[in-house]
Amino acid sequence: MSEKLLMKGNEAFAEGTVRAGCRFFAGYPITPQNEVPEYMSWRLPEVGGSFIQAESEVAAINMLYGAAATGIRTMTSSSSPGISLKQEGISYCAGADLPIFYANVARGGPGLGNIAGAQGDYFQSVRGGGHGDYRVFVMAPDSVSEMGNFPLHCYEVAEKYRVPAMILADGILGQMMEPLEFKFETVDPKSLKTPPWALGDCTGRKKRIVRSYDLSEGALEIMTLNRAKRYKEIEEKEVLFEARSCEDAELILVAYGTSARASTAALKMARAQGLKVGLLRPITLWPFPKKKIQELAAKTSSFLVVEMSLGQLVDDVRLAVDGRVPVHLHARPSGAVPTGEEIFAQIQEELKAQKGEYVCY
Amino acid sequence: MAKIEVDETRCKGCELCAAACAKKCIAMSKTFSATGYYPAFLCAPELCSGCGLCAQVCPDLAISVFKEAVR
Amino acid sequence: MLLINPRPESLVDVKMHYCPGCGHGVAHRLVAEAMDELGIRERTIGVAPVGCAVFSDDYFNCDMIQGAHGRGPAIATGLKRTRPDCIVFSYQGDGDLASIGMGETIHSAARGENITIIFINNATYGMTGGQMAPTTLMGQKASTCPLGRDPQVNGYPIKVCELLAQLEGARYLERVSLHTAAHVIKAKKAVKKAFQNQVDGKGFSLVEILSTCPTNMGISPLEATKFIADKMLAQYPLGVYKGAEGGKIDVSRN
Structure with a gap:
């Protein structure tokens, strides 16, 4: 805590997630967020976590879906076109109430666009992004310090309300260097409670199911309305x-x-x-x-x-x-x-x- | 001594068991079950050897196979 | 008298929703029996696909997760890397595994991911109503190739085991069938081996199970088993494509 560091936004973000207790990362290369998977590839093994370079953004978000279902802190990062590819998986996480966390180090679009920082993914971030009625908790840092310090808050909100959380940054914030301090105690994942819905060993308890569907009459509306109650509470309590x-x-x-x-x-x-x-x-x-x-x-x-x-x-x-x-x-x-x-x-x-x-x- | 019991609430009348039975001792009922199928039944109990091939192909796990305990 | 085939503990005691004669029920039983016999039910996590077997999350009596179409191997990867102590399997159909999810299939095999995949090949899309699958045979009719599969328009069927056998990461690949009781008994051995491999930390194991979809083929369950015997076996020869005992490839046309 509190030592002054000089870091790139992307690296500060990656280090911040590890310090916040993240132990699983899956991602795919895309500019301007490449420092995040590069950093995680050596940093996560250091703390006993798993890093996977996935075959695509689609695979990456689904690896997260699986890993998050075991109740641990997970993260993926990408930039605009890659985040578009991840939307289906994010929708599944929202529908299955999995508290995943990800970052969009956004670039110019639409299409392949360019690799400069841009904010054209605002609607995609705050209006759900994928299919179905859902919301994502979105934080927007404006400095390297916030890139490094926001992940912990994202995890806490995501886990409290069982919603996906994300950081909407851009190529400039990802690439620039600034001094920062991590203003929180490093989280030991072992100190975190395993959530009551986590998959794993079902010895001595009933089997658990993580899923985003219910085909029985009227059931999905009830599921969605229950989730909407949590959305309302977030709107009341979590505005910054x-x-x-x-x-x-x-x-x-x-x-x-x-x-x-x-x-x-x-x-x-x-x-x-x-x-x-x-x-x-x-x-x-x-x-x-x-x-x-x-x-x-x-x-x-x-x-x-x-x-x-x-x-x-x-x-x-x-x-x-x-x-x-x-x-x-x-x-x-x-x-x-x-x-x-x-x-x-x-x-x-x-x-x-x-x-x-x-x-x- | 051996026999099978078909759970009529599970059997969907697909006939795979009857075809799998080497002794031809399974037939399909002429009347509907409560779920609307013609369920399988043991038509020649004296021929059943308890080999269990019917249960191997039953997609609905509707067949219980019983055998005399061998000492 | 003694009940010789008790329902496996790894299968929840409920009526399954599958159509009469559908192979999923048998395949479910084989997976459940393998879990029972290896004593791994409590530490197994299954991935249910999109397709008819979506409801298998209700049927298998272990922790289950239902995921996006084709992404089973990616989800299984996330689970296995996070919980290496657990046994993770992905249950998928041909559209799921060999069409939309081919990328995940190939790459999980290439990584040698220590997971088990149960691949149901019935040459059609069941849940959506009999459209052409990546494994639909040449000339076979489907709702999206009503005149039969034509190579000029639809290309050729994909042989998953043969394809994956090229990958160093794939440890065990076997194609089995459910069209007779004898084949079911053989299939059981393959399924069990695919789980045993994971328990032993041997890596990627996939069992391709030739199965039937009488409803969408528009034929009786018995005719559907005949379709496997007469048509599918010629296109999809049974046998071990990777990881046979003694290291030899053992493909036999039976």
Whole structure:
């Protein structure tokens, strides 16, 4: 604990999962997340865990499905196209209530796209991603430190509510180096309780079944509604965000991950010029900080959503704001990264329009 | 002395047992079982040797094979 | 008198949903008897496929997991690597194992994964209603090749044991059949060996079981067993393709 380290985001993430008690990894190479499987390939054997380079992302997520069913902490990582391939398996995990954990070190899309950092997988992450009615607990780090420290929280939430959890990062966060400290005690998996649904030795107990189906009349609806109760509890209890300079703000920036870093630069420029600007950074993308945005919408005059996608996060902000104040968008899709300057320029324009005779939506 | 017992609630009348029986001592009932099949039955008990081939091919584990204990 | 064939403890005492004459019931019994005889029921985890045998998670009396179509060997890999003390088997049909899941099949064999695979080859898709399978015979009619399998349009059937025999990682491969009582007794030996190999840590073992689907073939159960004898055996010769006693490949047309 607490020693200062200099690490790449992907390596910090991999080390963070091992320290959080992960003992099984299956993955497939894809840029820009290759450091994760590379790191896990030597690090997991060191702590008695298993690493497998799978034949495909599809196989990798299904290896996780099997490993997670024994009740241990597991992880897989990939980047956008690979995460698309994993969606079926993630849907099965959600349907079988298995608390798996994975990371999307996202890149530009659609299709093969490029290998630059991007945020185009927002909808895929927060709207389920695969088939069926389900949710995934999604955390969005904005630094190497958070890459390393979020996995433990993801495991805890995933296990408490029996849902898949993920980290939505991007190629920039994965590749950049920053100092970090692991701010938690390393978890010894032996200290964790084996969950009451885990498969293994059925000596002295009834057999257990892990499955995502029930074909009997009405049974699946009951299964899904029971799961929805847990989703509701997550929405009530597990929202995380960071609000900066929002108290007196006339315009509030909303951004997560890498675009929150660019927005922070713009926020500083604005405040240096005396402009009343704030920043809301959702840390959990699902559950979304809806209540906080509603609360801010009652006080501020407008929002400016900054995202490295065509306009996905902005939908959730608009749903929360519900027409009370204008919600503007600064969108840089497919691997482009907004600069503080360009965001600051739009802040100035929006504030001018806001103070003028007309309202610019 | 040997015999078989067919569980009529499990038998689906597939006839595989009757075909497997070397002694031809299994036949299919002319009347429906409660589950709607024509179940197999031991039609010539005196011929049954308890060889168990019928049970080997029964997909529904509906046949119990009994034999006199040999000392 | 003495009951000589008690129901295996490894099979839950419930009525199975399979159609009359379907081979799954016999195959289930063979797996369950192997588990009983090796005394491994308590530490066995089974993977149920997508297909008719999806409900086998209710039938086998051990911990079970039901997974995505074709991914049984990947799921089994995750289980086995995490719980090497457990015995892990994957039960799969031909569409599951040889079509959508061929990648997982080949790679788990190539890795020499210490798992057991029970592969039911009945030359059709049962659950979905008799579509063409990767193992459907030339000329055999199916709901998606109504005029019979035509190599110009549908290509050729896949011989799984022959294919996997090329892989160094595959330890034991045998093709057996269920069309007569004598063949069932032989099949039992192969199934048991596939589990014994895992207990002994020998690695990847797969038993291909030629089986029947009378419903989707549109024929009686007896005609279906005749279909195996007359047609399937010619395309899929029975025998040990890898891991025979004495290390010799032993393929006999019976």
